[in-house]
Amino acid sequence: MSRRFALADLPETIAVFPLAGAMMLPRARLPLNIFEPRYLAMLDDALKTEHRLIGMIQPLEKTGDAPPKLRRIGCAGRVTSFSETEDGRYLIALTGICRFRVGEEVEGFHPYRRVKAEWVDFARDLTARDSDPGFDRKAFLGLLKRYFEASGLSSDWSSLEEADEEMLVNSLSMLCPFAVEEKQALLEAPRLAERRETICALMEFAIASRGEDTGSLQ
The missing domain is CATH 2.30.130.40 (LON domain-like)
Structure with a gap:
């Protein structure tokens, strides 16, 4: 423990x-x-x-x-x-x-x-963990899949699908190839919900910059 x-x-x-x-x-x-x-x-x-x-x-x-x-x-x-x-x-x-x-x-x-x-x-x-009441796993994973495809990245999707929202958002914030300033913004996000919103915006921007349709993530 x-x-x-x-x-x-x-x-x-x-x-x-x-x-x-x-x-x-x-x-x-x-x-x-x-x-x-x-x-x-x-x-x-x-x-x-x-x-x-x-x-x-x-x-x-x-x-x-x-x-x-x-x-x-x-x-x-x-x-x-x-x-x-x-x-x-x-x-x-x-x-x-x-x-x-x-x-x-x-x-x-x-x-x-x-x-x-x-x-x-x-x-x-x-505290033991942070929570994000507005987390929509299906929509988040859909955006993540488009981001990975646009960026040429791969992952173990079964582990992503099973991870709780804090571990999922925080691990992606640390591991995804965002710029230094972008990683700092993720670090400084006050709560998990704000970090999730920030990482979604970064993924949507990365997809759009590669000429892909971002769709929408509510």
């Missing part, structure tokens, strides 16, 4: 892994292949803590020689799976716990970046 967190359990400072195009959401799983020395050190340090949290966050576009600035909102995940390869890489999985707002970056002697994390705006993430 995975550990449940309360706001009081979340640390004031968190190590962050800036990675464009990689986005995590609460209760979803994100596999990662860790090989850079600084991130190997980050993982070693995270595993020494009780919470085992790492913050996934997208960086802004780099300008000049300074490290790229971080976007204002990321999501912390707990290391829930870990293995080491013969060549020294770590294969891990993070399970999303709670989104956070970046307060300020913490200076220090660590080779990786750390930030002051502000959690309170996302306390709802710590």
Whole structure:
């Protein structure tokens, strides 16, 4: 059984892994292949803590020689799976716990970046699950099928048909090849219903841009 967190359990400072195009959401799983020395050190340090949290966050576009600035909102995940390869890489999985707002970056002697994390705006993430009363599975899957066909993607449709709405919407938000800004919009959507509306709009736009008829999704 995975550990449940309360706001009081979340640390004031968190190590962050800036990675464009990689986005995590609460209760979803994100596999990662860790090989850079600084991130190997980050993982070693995270595993020494009780919470085992790492913050996934997208960086802004780099300008000049300074490290790229971080976007204002990321999501912390707990290391829930870990293995080491013969060549020294770590294969891990993070399970999303709670989104956070970046307060300020913490200076220090660590080779990786750390930030002051502000959690309170996302306390709802710590509940057992989010719901979407307006979710129409048949219409959503119909749009998803057209999007996959237009984008040349494939999937295990039986698993998609059986997944609950939160896992379905959040997993697609993380895995679909949306642009960095689009993934950030999905991350920042306040509730599951808004995220579903956003991903539907993105899929409809992608279909239309490829000359396909979007139909309608009410």
